[in-house]
Amino acid sequence: MQMSGLPLETERLRLRTFQSADLDAVMGYHALPEVQRYLDWKARDRTEVRAALDVMRAQTRLTRPGDVLALAVCRLNDDTLIGQVTLRWTDATAAQAELRFVFNPAFRRQGYAREAVRAMLDLGFDQLALHRIFARCDASNQPSARLLRVLGMRLEAHFREHALFQGEWDEELHFAVLDREWLRGSKVKELTRNMVA
C-alpha cells in the first residue's frame, strides 16, 4: 500500500513517522509502569526504549501483511511529542488492520488521543482502503475502552480469563469498525462548518 499524505495534520496535531531525536519524548511515556503494562516489548530503560524506537522508525509503510505503520503524535503549537498511534496490517485478503495507541499520561484529558486516532482511522479507510479496523484493549483500561466507544467502534468481544498476564487472569475487549460504518472526520468537520456558517 502506498503511503502518501504523511505527515497527517489535524486541527491541533501532526502525525509523522518517528525520528532518532524522539528518544527522550518516547522515554517519557514508554518507561512508565502504567504504560509498560500495555506494551508488547520491554521499555524499562534508555537502551530498551532506543531499541523500540529503532523498530518504530522503520515502520513507515505497509508493504505486506504483518507490517506496521507507526506514527508519532505531535502538538502543532509547540511540536511536543505526546504519544503514538500505530496500524498493523493483519490480513490482505480481508483488508483488516489493528489499531493501537499509547499516550503520555501528562497530556491526557484534552481530546488529543481521540483526534489522533480519528485521523489514523481516516487514513486506514480512505488511503489504505481497509475494510475493517479493530483494536484490542484490556478490560480494566477504562479510558481506552471509552475512547474506542466514543469514536463509534463496536464492542465485538469480551474474552474472560482467556490468558495469563504476569500471573493474573487477563480480560480482553475487541472493538471494530467497518469501512461503510466509519464517519470520516474531515467530512464531518466540513459539514459542521458549513452548517454553522
Added chain:
Amino acid sequence: MVYAPALPIETDRLRLRPFTRADVDAVFAYRRRDDVTEHLFDGPMSHETCTEVVQARIGQTALLAENDKLFLAVEAKRDHALIGEVSLILRDKGALQGEIGYIFHPDHHGEGFATEAAAQLLEMGFSGAGLHRIYARCAARNTASWRVMERLRMRREAHFREHAFVKGAWVEELVYAILETEWRQWPAR
C-alpha cells in the same frame, strides 16, 4: 499436562471412540456435503482427502503439547452408526485454554446428539484435562451450532463482523466460552 483419556467414553445415547480406517465412508457421507461444509473453512472433501483426514485422526487421542488435538468419532449406541465427530484442542498450556468442535451428519441433527457429545467434551476438558476455560467458534449463520453452545450454558463472548474473507464471502464469527467455575455451578447436570 498429559491428557490421554481411556476410550471409548459412553454417554446416555452415544459412544465417543478413536477413529479407525473403517470410518472413511461414514465420515465421507457428511464431509462431502455442501450443507455441512458451508459453515466450515474447508470445502467439501474428496474421498481421497477424507481418507487422509481419517488416517491422521486415528492417532490424535491425547493432549500433550500446545495445539494438540483430540479427535473422537461419535457413534449412536442404538445401532453403532458413526453419526459425527468431536474435537478438543489444547490452545494454551500455561493459561489452560481449550477449544471444542463438533460436526454431525445432517440426518442426525435435531436429536440433541451434538449437545450430548459436546457436554461430555466439556466434562473431559475440565475434569480430565484440568482446563480453566473452553471456547468454541462458529459462523454466525450457523444457528444450529451456536444453539448447542447456548444449551451448554456457554457465554457469547464475541461476534466478529466481516473479519475474514473465506471462499469468496465475508465471514462473521461467534465465539462462545465457559470457565471451569461456571461449568461446576451448572446445576442442571
